[in-house]
Amino acid sequence: MQRRTLLALPLATPALAQDGPVTIIVPFTPGTGIDILARMAAPALQAALGQAVVVENRAGASGAIGSQAAARAAPDGRTLLMQVNTFVMAPPMFRSAPYDPVAQFTPIIHLTNGDLALVVNPDIAAANLAEFVALARTRLLDYASPGIGTPQHLAMELFRQTARIAELNHVPYRGSAPAVQDLIGRRIAAMVLPIHTALPLVAAGQVRALAVGSPARVAAAPNLPTFAEAGFAGADVDLWYGLLGPAGLPAPIRDRLHDALLAWLRRDDTRGQLAAQGMVSVGAGAADFARLIASDGERWARVVRTANISAE
Amino acid sequence: METFVALGGGFAVALQPHNIALAFIGCIVGTAIGVLPGIGPLNAIALLLPFCLALRLPPESALILLAAVYYGSGYGGRITAILLNMPGEPSAVLTTLDGHPLAKQGRGGAALAITGIGSFIGATLSVIAMTFLSVPLARVAVAFSPADYVALIAFALSLLGAVGGVSAPKAWAAGCLGIMLALIGIDSGTGVERFTMGSFELLGGIDFTILAIGLFAIGEILLLIETRLRAQAEALHGGQRLTFSEVIFCIPAMLRASSIGFVIGVLPGAGASVASALSYTTEKRLNESNGKFGQGDLRGVAAPETADNAAQIGNMVPMLSLGIPGSGTTAVLLGALLMYNITPGPLLFEQRPEVAWGLIASMYIGNCMLLLLNLPLVGIFARLLTVPAWVLYPGVLALSFAGVYAVSNSAFDLLLAIGFGVMGWLFRKMDIPLVPIILGFVLGRMLEDNLRRAMSLSGGEVSALVASPVSIILWVMTLAAVVWPFLRFKRG
Numbered sequence: 033m034q035r036r037t038l039l040a041l042p043l044a045t046p047a048l049a050q051d052g053p054v055t056i057i058v059p060f061t062p063g064t065g066i067d068i069l070a071r072m073a074a075p076a077l078q079a080a081l082g083q084a085v086v087v088e089n090r091a092g093a094s095g096a097i098g099s100q101a102a103a104r105a106a107p108d109g110r111t112l113l114m115q116v117n118t119f120v121m122a123p124p125m126f127r128s129a130p131y132d133p134v135a136q137f138t139p140i141i142h143l144t145n146g147d148l149a150l151v152v153n154p155d156i157a158a159a160n161l162a163e164f165v166a167l168a169r170t171r172l173l174d175y176a177s178p179g180i181g182t183p184q185h186l187a188m189e190l191f192r193q194t195a196r197i198a199e200l201n202h203v204p205y206r207g208s209a210p211a212v213q214d215l216i217g218r219r220i221a222a223m224v225l226p227i228h229t230a231l232p233l234v235a236a237g238q239v240r241a242l243a244v245g246s247p248a249r250v251a252a253a254p255n256l257p258t259f260a261e262a263g264f265a266g267a268d269v270d271l272w273y274g275l276l277g278p279a280g281l282p283a284p285i286r287d288r289l290h291d292a293l294l295a296w297l298r299r300d301d302t303r304g305q306l307a308a309q310g311m312v313s314v315g316a317g318a319a320d321f322a323r324l325i326a327s328d329g330e331r332w333a334r335v336v337r338t339a340n341i342s343a344e
Numbered sequence: 345m346e347t348f349v350a351l352g353g354g355f356a357v358a359l360q361p362h363n364i365a366l367a368f369i370g371c372i373v374g375t376a377i378g379v380l381p382g383i384g385p386l387n388a389i390a391l392l393l394p395f396c397l398a399l400r401l402p403p404e405s406a407l408i409l410l411a412a413v414y415y416g417s418g419y420g421g422r423i424t425a426i427l428l429n430m431p432g433e434p435s436a437v438l439t440t441l442d443g444h445p446l447a448k449q450g451r452g453g454a455a456l457a458i459t460g461i462g463s464f465i466g467a468t469l470s471v472i473a474m475t476f477l478s479v480p481l482a483r484v485a486v487a488f489s490p491a492d493y494v495a496l497i498a499f500a501l502s503l504l505g506a507v508g509g510v511s512a513p514k515a516w517a518a519g520c521l522g523i524m525l526a527l528i529g530i531d532s533g534t535g536v537e538r539f540t541m542g543s544f545e546l547l548g549g550i551d552f553t554i555l556a557i558g559l560f561a562i563g564e565i566l567l568l569i570e571t572r573l574r575a576q577a578e579a580l581h582g583g584q585r586l587t588f589s590e591v592i593f594c595i596p597a598m599l600r601a602s603s604i605g606f607v608i609g610v611l612p613g614a615g616a617s618v619a620s621a622l623s624y625t626t627e628k629r630l631n632e633s634n635g636k637f638g639q640g641d642l643r644g645v646a647a648p649e650t651a652d653n654a655a656q657i658g659n660m661v662p663m664l665s666l667g668i669p670g671s672g673t674t675a676v677l678l679g680a681l682l683m684y685n686i687t688p689g690p691l692l693f694e695q696r697p698e699v700a701w702g703l704i705a706s707m708y709i710g711n712c713m714l715l716l717l718n719l720p721l722v723g724i725f726a727r728l729l730t731v732p733a734w735v736l737y738p739g740v741l742a743l744s745f746a747g748v749y750a751v752s753n754s755a756f757d758l759l760l761a762i763g764f765g766v767m768g769w770l771f772r773k774m775d776i777p778l779v780p781i782i783l784g785f786v787l788g789r790m791l792e793d794n795l796r797r798a799m800s801l802s803g804g805e806v807s808a809l810v811a812s813p814v815s816i817i818l819w820v821m822t823l824a825a826v827v828w829p830f831l832r833f834k835r836g
Contacts, residue, residue, distance in 0.1 A: 062390035063676035068683060071394050089390075090752050092548030093530065097752070100544070125535065130544065174801055180535040203800045206532055206793060209669050213612055216666070217486045219801055232667060232687040305397075308685040341535065 053084035056112045056275070059098025061091045065146065065226065065309050069273055070114040072305055073143070073296060080292035094122040094181050096130040103136040107278040109285035113137070116146075116273050117183050120329040124336045125181045133329055138281035139274065139321035141290045143297065144311040146271035147227040148187055148245035149256065153218045154237065161242045161262035164222070165195045173221040174201045176211035181341065184208075184224040186332060187245060187269040189339045191224075191259070194267040215239060226271065227252060228310025245269040252307075272328075273311065274321050286318060347476055350693070354701025358709055363408050363702070366401075367710045370412025371717060377413065378420020379432050381561050381740070383747045384553070385417040386673045393680050403684035404702040410680055411660070411703055412710045414673055415467060418616075418653040419714050422459045423725050426645065427452050428740065430561040434552055435616035435652040437782045438624045440560070441507060442637060442644030449640055453726040454586040458642050459649040460718035461591060462598050466650035467711045469602040470609070470657035475704055479690060482665040485610050490797035491809050493613045495818035497791040500618050500783070502825040503625035507779045512829060515780045518771075522784025525550060526792070533796040545756040553751050555785055558761040559778050561744040563768020565737050570769070590642055597627050597643040598650045605651030609658020612670035613794065617786050619655035620648035629828075657707065664688050664700060 054077065058070045070087045078085040090098035095118050105111030123129040131137075150161070156173075158164035167173065177185035185202065192200050203220060205211035208229065214220045216238040224245070225233075231253060233239045244256045247268050259267040275293065277286065296302055297313040306313055316324070357363060377388045389410050396406035421433030426443030439459065446455040473481075504519040505512040528539045529549025540546040601623035608619035627647040628637045637644045659670040660677070667688040669675035681688055686696055693700045728736070748761045768778060802808030810816050 061672065062386060063672070063679040065679075067390070068393075068679055071390070072397075075394060075398065088753050090754065092752060093544065097544065097548065097754075127537070172803075179532065180530075201800060201803075203797055204532055205797070207675075209675065210613055210793075213486055213662075213666075213668050214490065214797070214801075217489065219489055228682065228687075229667075232689045232691075236690050304685070305683065308682050 052110060053086050054078075054081065054110050054112065056085065056087050056114055057098045057102045058087055058089050058114050059091060059095035060089065060116075062089050065271075065311070066114055066116050066273060068309055069144065069306075069311065072302070073114075073275075073293060076296035076299075076302075077289070077292055080295070081288070093130065094118055094125070094179070096122055096126065099131050099133075102276070103131050103278055105278050107138065107280040107282070109277065109281060109289065111278065112140070112289070113276045114273065115276060116271055117328060117332075118181070120325060121183060121186050121332045121336070122181055123329075124333040125341055133325055134322075136279050137276040137325075138279055138286060139276050139318050139325060140281070140286050141293050141318065142272060142274040142314050142316040142321040142324060143293065144273045144306055144313050145246070146273065146309070146311045147250045147252075148184070148224050148270055149227045149230040149241045149253070150188075150191065150222065150224050150243050150245070150259075151215070151230050151234070151239040151241045152222045153215055153220065154240055155218045156221050156240070158242065159240075161195075161257070161259070161264060164242055165197060165264075168195075168197045168200060172199060172201055174203050174219075175222040175224075176203050176205055176215055176220040177223070178205055178208045178211055180204045181336075183269065183271055186335055186341075187224045187267075188222070189341070190269060190335050191264065191267045193335065193338055194259075194264050224269075226310045228308070272314070272324065290318060350697055350701050351475060351705060353697060354703070354705030355708075357404055357698050357702030358408065358705035363405055363706060364709065366405055366409040367412045367706050368713055370409045371416040371419075371710055371714050374413040374416020374418075375420040375714070375717065378417035379423050380420075381424060381430055381432050381557050381744050381747050383743075383750055384433060384673070385414045386676055387750060388413050388417075389673060389676045389680070393676070393683065396680070397683065403681070403686055403696075404699045406680060406684065407677070407699060407703050408706040408710075410677055411707065414677065415653065415656050415707065415710065416714060418467065418649075418656045419460065419463050419718055421652070422463070422645070422649050423456065423728075424740075426455045426459070427726065427728050428561075429564050430740065430744075431556060433616075433652075434556060434782075434786070435620045435648070435655070437556065437560075437617070437779055438507065438620045438648035439645050441624065441779060442639070442641050445638070445640035446642070446645065447729070451584065451640065452729065453722050454584065454590070455642065455645045456722045456725055457586040457719060458591065458594055458646050460715060460722065462594070462601070462646040462650035463653040463718075464711055464715040465598045466602045466605055466652070466654035467657050467714075468708065469599075470606045470654040471704060471707045471711065473606050474657060474661055474707075478661050478665045479693070481610050482662050482690075485612060485662050486666065486668075488611055488613070488814070489812065490613075490794040490801065492812055492815045492818070493611075493794040494791065494798055494809055495815040495822070496611075496614065497618070497787050497794065499818045499822045499825065500622055501787050501791065502822045503621065503629075504780045504783060505829060506625045506628050507621065507777070507783065511775070511777075514776050518777050519780035519784035522781040522786075523788030523791075525555065525781070526785045526788035532793060533800075543756075545754060545760075548752075549789075550760065550785075551751045551757070552782075552786065554748050554757050554761045555764055556782060557744045557748050558764025559768035559771075559781060561740060562761060562765025563772060563778070565741055566765055566769035567772050568733070568737060594643050594646040597623075597647045600626060600630075601647040601650035602654045605654025606658040608651075609655030609670070610661045612659075612662045612668050613790070614655075615659065615671055616652045616655040617783070618790075619651040619658075621783055621787075623647040623651035629825075664692060664703075665690060 102113035421436035425431040425436040425439040429444040605619040663674040
């Protein structure tokens with residue numbers, strides 16, 4: 033009897049109702065910047081759509097697992113995907129591309145940008161980017177990243193290629209926290225960090241910032257030069273966050289989601305919440321977002337090829 | 345003196361009625377979360393976070409609530425570990441070693457009571473240490489290099505033989521299996537895919553929760569189905585209640601476990617699992633002559649649970665004073681602080697004293713609440729075993745699957761957990777201990793990551809592993825721990 037009862041237990045509940053909840057897939061773990069962004073946006077979307085909106089974390093394989101799940105979902109607006117640039121950076125690094133960021137998705141809205149900064153530990157004798165490059169040409173410097181193929185890793189690799197530094201030693205970590213620990217413990221020379229993580233460490237004298245990755249200077253740190261101003265045009269990089277649906281998402285659904293989120297982005301309290309996560313609102317439409325995905329995809333594929341970063 | 349004034353200000357914040365209420369709610373939610381296998385404080389806090397914002401809770405109140413969920417969970421994991429041999433939290437794995445034998449002897453209530461007291465002592469001593477030593481300790485933690493972590497983890501691994509019950513070789517083999525399981529997935533150092541057999545789901549590696557639930561919860565249930573063993577309902581009534589002299593008897597173990605737990609917890613790269621493993625093995629080694637570890641020694645449950653809670657609090661030290669989270673859950677807490685535009689770091693205690701000290705004060709209060717909640721409830725918890733098996737085990741199984749599914753919403757993980765369940769069932773029949781598998785799994789990944797970093801930073805120079813005094817001491821201890829059983833064997 034008992035055995036039969038156990039075997040009869042349903043393992044999953046299939047078939048959602050037609051007007052069931054909207055799921056935003058976040059392909060990273062809870063508590064990450066992108067997860068918090070999704071959780072901030074979800075209530076606004078829920079209010080605008082009059083439908084329950086759930087955030088579902090499907091982390092793993094640099095976000096590829098969640099992206100793949102979203103690509104396979106029906107394009108009915110009930111499965112959405114929150115993504116960050118890793119979306120276009122990851123595919124070239126796998127042996128076989130897990131998804132096609134252009135063909136398999138419908139861009140909905142480019143929500144926000146996150147600024148990055150290049151920082152060094154205070155023991156590194158470089159007051160600016162040019163001195164850092166000069167130093168890196170005389171001895172091998174270590175830099176940390178939260179993992180292979182993360183925006184922070186590829187940003188540093190792009191900078192190395194732009195500045196024509198022969199070699200930098202990449203030390204990958206699992207996530208930012210242990211990497212920052214070794215940076216402020218002065219065992220790691222340099223790292224690219226989100227600006228809201230970097231600035232408090234700068235204020236406490238634990239790291240020195242050399243440049244920001246954005247094309248223009250950022251309001252939070254007006255004295256930091258951009259890469260171009262420091263003489264390394266073309267090395268600019270930031271994080272972008274946006275919402276996508278599966279390919280073939282009908283335009284009316286797409287526009288409804290876009291409009292709801294744009295209204296949320298323009299709210300005053302949203303701006304403050306985003307700033308706390310080191311983000312600024314963008315709110316670019318589907319066409320602009322699609323162009324960004326395509327051009328960024330090519331750019332990072334080139335960086336990955338040049339550096340020969342791959343899964344094998 | 346300054347500290348007392350600041351702490352006083354903190355109590356003024358924490359003792360406001362709504363903050364006391366929030367701490368109380370957090371403690372209850374936390375305990376519940378801790379009991380449920382697989383569903384940890386990380387998910388709970390991530391879910392509660394938007395509510396805090398929606399309710400417009402001030403930052404100190406939100407943090408008091410979320411932190412209470414976090415440390416409350418440390419009280420919950422032991423309950424199912426002791427009564428059902430299924431750890432509710434990763435760090436409660438060690439608690440099964442003596443906890444379940446105690447429950448079988450009818451002393452489940454006593455084990456629950458002593459671990460409740462131990463959790464309280466560990467957490468409270470840790471909060472006291474945190475009150476006075478936060479900033480200097482965090483500085484020391486930063487000085488701990490990857491090479492030092494290698495030595496620390498090697499030391500923890502060298503104690504594997506002590507957690508495997510009767511047969512040390514079986515324990516070692518099980519530990520090695522755990523290390524091998526940890527290798528599956530993308531190699532974090534080079535990006536190479538290892539042992540994924542082309543499976544996309546395995547790229548990210550096996551999640552700890554899936555392994556633990558499979559081996560312990562599902563494996564145990566499979567064994568129960570086979571043996572049709574009635575839950576130990578009759579035995580429950582036979583056992584003696586916890587006596588005062590037994591509490592006194594466990595105090596030295598708890599004090600040692602508190603210090604081990606706190607120190608390990610402060611290191612961002614280690615964690616509660618390492619702390620509970622080290623304190624269990626320490627007690628076992630120290631009390632070899634008068635202990636019955638593995639067959640139901642009260643110190644064997646008191647030590648790991650005390651260390652677990654001490655480490656959880658210790659984990660908050662680098663998060664608050666450096667902005668470096670030592671675990672996934674403290675990372676979410678950090679995210680919560682950032683959402684409120686509060687930046688943890690050395691300046692937090694000066695710039696936002698109401699947040700930092702309010703939180704610390706609330707942890708004193710919260711832990712008292714948890715003790716008062718947990719002790720009277722021991723009887724009710726223990727009654728879990730009187731629930732008929734046909735109700736209890738399907739329920740546990742459903743919750744286990746829910747926990748596995750919650751990890752990444754993947755049906756593949758459910759199959760994986762069932763696979764581990766079958767493995768756990770077979771291993772139980774063959775008397776292969778499961779705890780070393782779990783420890784090997786957790787420690788193996790940490791060891792590899794840190795070894796790679798240490799080697800990368802030193803340019804492949806192996807002598808870097810013994811470059812600091814801390815690492816030399818740890819390596820000597822490791823060597824001693826490996827050689828010790830052989831010496832003892834010869835003497836015997």
